[in-house]
Amino acid sequence: MRRILLATLLLIAAPAWGEVPIAYPHGYREWTHVKTMHVKLGHPLHSTFGGIHHVYANKKAVEGLKRGKFPNGATFVLDLLEPREDAFATSEGPRKLVAVMHKDPKKYAATGGWGFDAFRADSRKERLVTKHSAQACFDCHAAQKKNDYVFSGFRN
Amino acid sequence: MRRILLATLLLIAAPAWGEVPIAYPHGYREWTHVKTMHVKLGHPLHSTFGGIHHVYANKKAVEGLKRGKFPNGATFVLDLLEPREDAFATSEGPRKLVAVMHKDPKKYAATGGWGFDAFRADSRKERLVTKHSAQACFDCHAAQKKNDYVFSGFRN
Numbered sequence A, B: 001m002r003r004i005l006l007a008t009l010l011l012i013a014a015p016a017w018g019e020v021p022i023a024y025p026h027g028y029r030e031w032t033h034v035k036t037m038h039v040k041l042g043h044p045l046h047s048t049f050g051g052i053h054h055v056y057a058n059k060k061a062v063e064g065l066k067r068g069k070f071p072n073g074a075t076f077v078l079d080l081l082e083p084r085e086d087a088f089a090t091s092e093g094p095r096k097l098v099a100v101m102h103k104d105p106k107k108y109a110a111t112g113g114w115g116f117d118a119f120r121a122d123s124r125k126e127r128l129v130t131k132h133s134a135q136a137c138f139d140c141h142a143a144q145k146k147n148d149y150v151f152s153g154f155r156n
Helices: A002-013 A059-067 A131-147 B002-013 B059-067 B131-147
Strands: A032-039 A051-057 A075-085 A089-103 A114-120 B032-039 B051-057 B075-085 B089-103 B114-120
Touching: A032 A059, A032 B032, A032 B051, A051 A059, A051 A089, A051 B032, A059 A075, A059 A089, A114 A131, B032 B059, B051 B059, B051 B089, B059 B075, B059 B089, B114 B131
Parallel strands: none
Antiparallel strands: A032 A051, A032 B089, A051 A075, A075 A089, A089 A114, A089 B032, B032 B051, B051 B075, B075 B089, B089 B114
């Protein structure tokens, strides 16, 4: 009985797609802001990333952006917010999701050394990425192989 | 002759509106990103701040955002970029200006303890704010007196 209970708890606690969960990126709002984009209806990524997104980089990811090659531990966050459209301005509405891209060449060898996950809205626990969709993340990022699979560039 | 030359150089080096220049905020791109807004044609601030702006806060300004009161040295940057409109997305174009709001209760006693200045595009030297327009900055921020003259709030 105990064993069954333990197995059940592990199933709830672990991400749906494997044994290597990416930790919630605590404190990312004070990491370095890399860039912002507003993805609108009709964009091929709208169903996944429609809205205003900010990309944040931790110190190792900033180092990578400057060198063009990312060290173990480099982490990016894509912070996706609903757009709030007023008459003559667009501002930030509620959070839709927090997507994370984390470099660990051993754990994520099959996907260019990067792991992908996402958390729903303001939840620190509710994960949105399955093994299948993590592969889809990588398939899109694969186009950026020459840039170590990263789309963003840093502008001073 | 030397004296005239020196006076001329000082006139070029000093800001147009007074003896208390605000330093260019070197490194602000790695300060904390507070929020983003896209100001469009028709907005009352469009002629001044039309485009995508990101607000950045230095450590003292982040402290102030959390406490609701800003210490001496707190500095905000409004980084204004041209919007680049594609079919289904808005992204960041060239920089229009870097506006700075810097707390120094002694130097800027007449404007709530905050000094205001701005630098054209990517220039670290070409200032855009006159004594008259610094007063206009403050007149607008005066509406936020209860929040120590700051519009932005920080969202984790």
